[in-house]
Every structure is written in structure tokens, then in C-alpha cells.
Amino acid sequence: MDYVDAHELQKRLVEERRAGVIGDTLLLVEHPPVITLGARNRIAVSHIIASDEQLAALGVTVHETGRGGDVTYHGPGQLVGYPILDLRPDRCDVHAYVRDLEQGLIVALAAFGIEGVRVPGLSGVWVGETGREEKIAAIGVRISRWITSHGFALNVTTNLDHFRLIVPCGIADREVTSLERVTGRPVAMVDVENAVIAAMRNVFA
Secondary structure: HHHHHHHHHHHHHHHHOOOOOOOOEEEEEEOOOOEEOOOOOOHHHHHHHOHHHHHHHHOOOOEOOOOOOOEEEEEEEEEEEEOOOOOOOOOHHHHHHHHHHHHHHHHHHHHHOOEEEEEEEEEEEEEOOOOEEEEEEEEEEEEOOOOOEEEEEEEEOOOOOHHEOOHHOOOOOOOEHHHHHHHOOOOHHHHHHHHHHHHHHHHOO
16 A cells, blocks of 8 residues: 555544544555655654665655654565554553554564564564664554554565665664564565464454
């Protein structure tokens, strides 16, 4: 789904969730190649390394968002999740919500024999040797009157070379990886979708 279309869909579903028309919802999509900028747009723009000409040649578009976080890349082979949740009455804690998203992804990765971890001071889910962890999932959320949108991006079979177009999440000294690279084998997107659905359903009851 095109990023702009997904963004508009999220906004509509947020209002429907706020009005009680729908229940808590998890959108799972893949996007064409796109770079998205977090709320600190001036800083995020400075973390795009590639020139406009390079991006155009690769078919990569750039869009501003209303989420937190810095700059990130989305593309085919990456599972992007947009939870539209009402955190009221008993989950009104932004940091706890981000930790819950991380936990859901850690549980989903375990289904593939991968140990996902948290890195103190950095959001997202990481894998690998302590002190040299690589990011496998990014998180950037928006919460408006306790209704959530935006969410997470899990690299499954993503073209990791495209992350070299940016400084991912503004972190220059860490690498990015994927399920395919960590497991050393092809991974079916539908299997990852099912694992993420089960894990998020469990974490968010």
C-alpha cells in the first residue's frame, strides 16, 4: 500500500476508534520504497544521506509524518504495523506502550528462533552481540488523546542497502539487519504476519 494511502487510512480509523465505531485494530502493510520523517523534521531531513537524484533513480519517495522518532526507511519485504488502539482507561503510559510493542516483536521473533533484545536508551528491537547489536525492528508512534497510530517496522526480507540512503533513526554507529539475514534462509511474510498477530494479541490482551 502506498504510504500516503496508509497514512490517510490510519487517520480515518483513529477517528472511528475514538468514536467507538471500531474496536482496537492492527493494520499490517508493506510499502513501496519510502523514507519517512519523524516529528523533528529538520533533524530528520539532515539524516538523509542520498541526494534527490539518487532517491529519484531508485524510486524512493520522502514523506513527513506525525509520529515520534527520526528518519526511517520502509520498503518491500518489511512488515509495517499500525496499531489503532485506545489505551484508556488503564494503559495511559507512553513509555509502557512502546515497551509493549517491543515485547510483542520480541515474542514474534522467538517463533523463528531469534532472540530479540532491548538496548538501553534506544527504542526498537535489536539482535546480536551485546554492544554491537543490530536493529531488526524500528518503532515510531503517535498518540492523540490516548488513541495510537503509526507503530513499528520489522525487517523480514528488506533490501538492507536502502538503509544506506539514511542514518536510520539518527543512529550512526549501529547496523540494520533482517530476519532473512539472521536466520540465513528465506522467510515467508505470511508466517511473520501470523507470528506478529499472535504476539500482539497476547501482549495487548
